[in-house]
Amino acid sequence: MKKKHNYVKKSPWVIDYDVGGCNGCNLEVLATLTPRYDVERFGVVYKSSPKNADVLIVQGCLNKKAVKRLKKIYSQMAEKKVVMAVGSCAITGGPFAEAYNFAGPVDKHIPVSVYVPGCPPRPEAIIDGLLKALRMVKEE
Amino acid sequence: MHDFVMPVGPQSPALKEPMLLKLKLEGEEVRSVDMRLGYTHKGVEGLLEGKNVDQAMYVASRICGICSISHERAFIRTVEDMMKKEVNERVKLIRTILFELERISSHLLWAGFMMHEIGFDTLFQYLWREREGVLDLFESICGNRVHKNICKIGSLRYDIAPVQEREVLDCLDSMQEKLKDYEDEIKKNKVIKERLKGVGKISKKTAIEYGLIGPNARASGIDNDVRRIDPYDSYADINFKTIVIKKGDAMERTLLRMREVHESMGIIRQCVEMLPSEKIPKFSLTNIKEGEAIGRVEAPRGELFYFLKVEDGLIRRAKVRTPTFAFIKILEKILKGVKIGDVPVIVASLDPCFSCMERVLVAKEDREEWMTEAEFRRKYSC
Numbered sequence: 001m002k003k004k005h006n007y008v009k010k011s012p013w014v015i016d017y018d019v020g021g022c023n024g025c026n027l028e029v030l031a032t033l034t035p036r037y038d039v040e041r042f043g044v045v046y047k048s049s050p051k052n053a054d055v056l057i058v059q060g061c062l063n064k065k066a067v068k069r070l071k072k073i074y075s076q077m078a079e080k081k082v083v084m085a086v087g088s089c090a091i092t093g094g095p096f097a098e099a100y101n102f103a104g105p106v107d108k109h110i111p112v113s114v115y116v117p118g119c120p121p122r123p124e125a126i127i128d129g130l131l132k133a134l135r136m137v138k139e140e
Numbered sequence: 141m142h143d144f145v146m147p148v149g150p151q152s153p154a155l156k157e158p159m160l161l162k163l164k165l166e167g168e169e170v171r172s173v174d175m176r177l178g179y180t181h182k183g184v185e186g187l188l189e190g191k192n193v194d195q196a197m198y199v200a201s202r203i204c205g206i207c208s209i210s211h212e213r214a215f216i217r218t219v220e221d222m223m224k225k226e227v228n229e230r231v232k233l234i235r236t237i238l239f240e241l242e243r244i245s246s247h248l249l250w251a252g253f254m255m256h257e258i259g260f261d262t263l264f265q266y267l268w269r270e271r272e273g274v275l276d277l278f279e280s281i282c283g284n285r286v287h288k289n290i291c292k293i294g295s296l297r298y299d300i301a302p303v304q305e306r307e308v309l310d311c312l313d314s315m316q317e318k319l320k321d322y323e324d325e326i327k328k329n330k331v332i333k334e335r336l337k338g339v340g341k342i343s344k345k346t347a348i349e350y351g352l353i354g355p356n357a358r359a360s361g362i363d364n365d366v367r368r369i370d371p372y373d374s375y376a377d378i379n380f381k382t383i384v385i386k387k388g389d390a391m392e393r394t395l396l397r398m399r400e401v402h403e404s405m406g407i408i409r410q411c412v413e414m415l416p417s418e419k420i421p422k423f424s425l426t427n428i429k430e431g432e433a434i435g436r437v438e439a440p441r442g443e444l445f446y447f448l449k450v451e452d453g454l455i456r457r458a459k460v461r462t463p464t465f466a467f468i469k470i471l472e473k474i475l476k477g478v479k480i481g482d483v484p485v486i487v488a489s490l491d492p493c494f495s496c497m498e499r500v501l502v503a504k505e506d507r508e509e510w511m512t513e514a515e516f517r518r519k520y521s522c
Contacts, residue, residue, distance in 0.1 A: 021495060065181070
């Protein structure tokens with residue numbers, strides 16, 4: 001058991017940014033905080049300031065107005081940063097891929113390391129993605 | 141003394157959804173507010189156009205993750221009106237059950253978020269724990285926690301089994317006691333009272349001027365409920381109260397929603413009791429050549445309005461008017477003169493949903509302007 005979870009040495013602080021989603025992914029990311037899923041047992045804390053965060057969770061279909069903001073948040077994060085794209089919209093555009101205001105998938109603009117597909121993904125899947133991101137923070 | 145402009149958002153600890161508020165401050169006091177929206181605008185109305193009705197329904201339900209069934213239901217009501225289709229009793233009752241479950245889920249989510257906003261995280265965790273029970277029901281009945289996609293034209297994708305009926309009742313029973321405790325806590329706790337009482341007051345006159353709808357209007361003394369004015373599904377046959385309170389501050393808006401949860405529970409219990417043993421009809425692809433209709437439902441945040449025009453089997457024009465879109469302008473009025481610390485509380489107390497709200501509206505003082513999507517893109521180069 002100890003060996004299995006030895007990557008949980010650093011407690012990653014997470015920032016989430018909604019780039020134009022439908023709130024579905026947003027809610028499921030928030031739900032990971034609540035008693036049933038309780039992501040804090042891995043030391044994960046949701047932070048609002050990008051300067052304190054190790055992991056950036058991006059949800060929603062990226063619209064043209066949000067691109068600048070997203071890049072700004074990404075550039076403000078300290079090094080050894082990992083980006084997680086949560087939900088089909090962030091990965092490919094999902095049902096909004098044909099919308100006129102869609103600025104392309106998130107990985108076209110900033111490097112993404114972990115993809116969590118689903119519409120929306122279950123909180124368990126998001127936690128799994130976070131653990132993968134955690135491992136990356138450590139390896140780097 | 142000088143003016144200081146403080147931007148709040150679009151990525152901010154206070155607002156979970158992206159929206160930029162530019163607050164002009166004098167000391168601690170807000171002098172004027174400038175709202176910048178469009179961070180979640182996708183252009184859904186444009187997406188709906190050119191699709192046939194069966195395809196468009198899935199896009200419609202993805203406009204909002206919180207009130208997914210409301211969008212679906214409003215869409216279906218519009219189409220069924222267009223086709224003049226009668227729906228059988230069981231389908232109506234099941235739709236009502238799901239609709240009210242969604243209201244419970246939305247109100248609990250919001251109440252929890254409100255508590256988080258004033259720094260009472262314990263209650264936030266408790267309320268969201270109860271909400272998980274409702275999401276489990278959705279998963280059991282519809283197969284998904286957030287986007288349910290259960291409605292079909294004239295029917296439903298899945299029926300409710302007798303086991304699931306019991307599950308629904310059990311969930312409500314276990315929730316009811318706990319919710320009463322939380323409600324008492326909100327009423328009695330000194331910290332919550334200090335933060336919410338008298339904050340963000342909206343008088344009846346202001347509410348009417350700014351077109352407030354839904355629970356916010358009902359907290360300001362306006363009796364406005366689509367379920368009663370223009371009943372759909374089984375609401376005409378069911379006993380329920382429309383709760384109206386006069387005071388209209390953040391505290392009353394919180395309590396009103398908690399009371400509405402209990403009212404919704406009553407509606408669901410009645411529906412489960414009334415469920416007839418007939419089967420739901422089989423669904424098939426919709427065959428509409430031409431038509432034009434409007435439809436509205438009472439979403440958790442207020443009246444949700446749809447207009448659809450079908451030509452040659454494809455949707456030619458779609459218009460969605462969401463509850464938040466109707467009242468967001470009131471922020472400019474009620475944020476004036478408040479202390480900066482109260483801004484997040486007041487914004488949250490209106491229960492705005494920005495992902496629903498972001499639509500394009502071109503308003504000019506002297507004339508109205510109607511444009512197609514292509515024209516709009518050319519003109520405003522986006």
